[in-house]
Amino acid sequence: MVTNSRKSGDWLQDHLVRSCVRYGVKNISEAREILKEELYNYNYRRIHSTTGEIPMVRFNKAIKDGKSLFRSFEIPKPYDSVKDIFSLRLKRMTDGYRSVSVKGLSLKVPGGECHTWVELRLIPDFKTHLIEIRFWQDKKYLGTTNIKIDDLPIVRY
Numbered sequence: 001m002v003t004n005s006r007k008s009g010d011w012l013q014d015h016l017v018r019s020c021v022r023y024g025v026k027n028i029s030e031a032r033e034i035l036k037e038e039l040y041n042y043n044y045r046r047i048h049s050t051t052g053e054i055p056m057v058r059f060n061k062a063i064k065d066g067k068s069l070f071r072s073f074e075i076p077k078p079y080d081s082v083k084d085i086f087s088l089r090l091k092r093m094t095d096g097y098r099s100v101s102v103k104g105l106s107l108k109v110p111g112g113e114c115h116t117w118v119e120l121r122l123i124p125d126f127k128t129h130l131i132e133i134r135f136w137q138d139k140k141y142l143g144t145t146n147i148k149i150d151d152l153p154i155v156r157y
Contacts (some may be wrong), residue, residue: 012042078139083132087121094118105152109135110143118142124149 016031016038025031043056051058062068075085092100098112100120109118112135121134129149135142 012038078141080141081134083123084121084134084136084141087123087134090120090122092118092120102152105147107133107145107147109137110145112137112142122152 016035019025019034019038020031023030023034025034044054046055047053048055048058059068063070075082079085090102092102094100094109094112094114094116096114098109098114099106100109100118101107102120107120112118116137119136121136123132123134124130125132126149130146131149131152133145133147135144
C-alpha cells in the first residue's frame with residue numbers, strides 16, 4: 001500500500017498556483033478571487049478523494065448526528081462576558097481598605113470586602129493603551145476599572 005505523505009493543504013496550494021498560471025494572474029487581488037473560488041469549490045462542490053463525500057455535506061452531517069467535536073460557544077455561569085473568559089487572571093487578597101496590590105500598584109476593589117480573595121481578570125487593549133480590570137469575588141462580579149498599560153509592568157507583549 002502506498003501512502004501519500006503530503007499535507008492536506010498542499011493540494012490546494014499547488015492547484016491555486018497552477019490556476020493562477022493558467023489564467024495569467026499578475027497581481028494579488030486576482031489571485032485572491034481565484035482562491036475564493038477554489039475554496040468554495042473544494043468545500044461545497046468537489047467530492048473528496050479520501051472520504052468520497054463533499055466536505056461541507058460531511059461536516060453538516062457530523063454535526064447533525066452529534067459526531068463532531070465542534071460545540072457552540074457558551075459563556076459559563078456566573079460570567080457574563082467573553083472578557084471574563086479570554087483574559088489574564090490574577091488572585092489577590094484585599095487589605096483593610098478593600099484594595100489589592102499588583103506589582104506595587106494599588107487598586108481599589110469596587111464593592112469588595114476586606115481580607116478576602118479577589119480574582120482580577122485583565123484585558124489589555126493596545127489601541128487605547130488601557131487594561132480593563134474586571135473584579136470577581138466568590139463568583140460575583142464586583143465592577144471594572146481601567147488603567148494605563150504602562151502603569152502595570154507585568155503585561156508585556
